[in-house]
Amino acid sequence: MPLVIxxxxxxxSGKSTIAHNIKAxxxxxxxxxxxxxxxxxxDFSRLSPEERENLNYDHPxxxxxxxxxxxxxxxxxxxxxxxxxxxxxxxGRRAEVDRVEPADIIVVxxxxxxxxxxxxxxxxxxxxVDTDPDIRVFRRIRRDIELRGRKFEQIRKQYYExxxxxxxxxxxPSKKWADLVLPEGGENVVAIDMIVATVxxxxxxxxxxxxxxx
Numbered sequence: 423m424p425l426v427i428x429x430x431x432x433x434x435s436g437k438s439t440i441a442h443n444i445k446a447x448x449x450x451x452x453x454x455x456x457x458x459x460x461x462x463x464x465d466f467s468r469l470s471p472e473e474r475e476n477l478n479y480d481h482p483x484x485x486x487x488x489x490x491x492x493x494x495x496x497x498x499x500x501x502x503x504x505x506x507x508x509x510x511x512x513x514g515r516r517a518e519v520d521r522v523e524p525a526d527i528i529v530v531x532x533x534x535x536x537x538x539x540x541x542x543x544x545x546x547x548x549x550x551v552d553t554d555p556d557i558r559v560f561r562r563i564r565r566d567i568e569l570r571g572r573k574f575e576q577i578r579k580q581y582y583e584x585x586x587x588x589x590x591x592x593x594x595p596s597k598k599w600a601d602l603v604l605p606e607g608g609e610n611v612v613a614i615d616m617i618v619a620t621v622x623x624x625x626x627x628x629x630x631x632x633x634x635x636x
Contacts, residue, residue, distance in 0.1 A: 424498060425624050426528045426544055430535040430596055431551030432589050433480075434561030436607020437531040440551060440614060444529055447618040452625065455497065455525035459532025461506050462490040467514030474513040475576075480588035482537050491541055498544065500524045510570045527621065533589070536596035546624070549617065550600035553607045 427444070429437045438458070445454040464486050466474050477484065486506075493503040504519035536542050536550075559581060566572040597603060604613045 423628075424524070424526055424528050425546050425621060425628070426494075426498060427530070427547045427549065427621070428535045428542065428545035429529065429531040429549045429551060430533065430593070430600070431553065431604075431607070432555070432558050432593050433533060433585055434558035434565070435551040435553040436561075436609065437533075437551050439607060440549070440604070440617070441529045441531045443614050444527070444618060444621065447614075448527065448621070452527065453523075453525035454527045454529060455522050457494065457497070457505065457522070457528065457530045459485065459490065459530065459535055460510075461508050461520070462486045463508045463513075463515075465515040467512065469513075471512075477513070478584045478588065479513075479580075480533070480584045480592075482534055482592060485534055485537075487538050487541065491538070494528070494530065494541065494544060497522065497524060497528055526625065533593050534596075536599045537592060542599055547617075547620070548599055548601045550597045550603045551607045552597065552603050552605050 429440055431437050441456045445456060448454055462485050463479065464484060466477060469477075489506070493505065497503050502521060502523045505522050507516040507518055507520050508514075509516050530541075530545070536548065542548065562581070562585070563574065563577050566577045567574065602613075602617070604610055604617075
């Protein structure tokens with residue numbers, strides 16, 4: 423059975439950086455699969471561009487948790503999955519998928535990673551990335567402009583209408599489920615080193631042993 427790590431936190435907090443830092447720190451023989459919960463947005467391509475633009479993408483209803491849960495369980499059971507690829511420009515799933523093979527370590531990251539109990543229960547380690555809101559919003563602005571082709575007015579409107587209130591309602595309260603609250607995200611080198619050391623120790627202790635089926 424693989425080690426499963428869940429990473430939650432607000433937009434721009436550094437979740438992806440931590441996930442990739444964990445992967446980079448592992449030995450070549452240790453395989454790591456990173457699953458972004460953003461890949462599991464529901465497909466809204468049937469709606470008009472205006473309707474898609476006005477959806478609240480930070481609400482849990484926007485995530486296909488059922489598909490995510492099934493695929494995560496399959497990956498834990500040693501089965502490869504076809505992870506959806508979401509197009510953030512047109513707000514819909516692409517026709518192609520991303521094949522993800524089983525791995526020794528599975529890292530799940532997303533703002534709503536801890537929202538569902540049946541998913542939380544699959545994690546061996548739960549990390550909440552607690553980064554200052556000012557840092558997070560500037561990171562989001564840069565990402566949305568450079569990678570998603572958004573205009574500043576679009577980003578500002580979305581942040582105040584949905585991102586900020588949904589963070590307060592759903593993301594911040596999920597901190598209580600974390601085993602470790604990590605300040606400053608990917609910039610916290612000491613904390614990341616501690617996480618990597620914990621992962622390596624877990625692998626040493628559990629390699630060759632069977633865990634109870636989740």
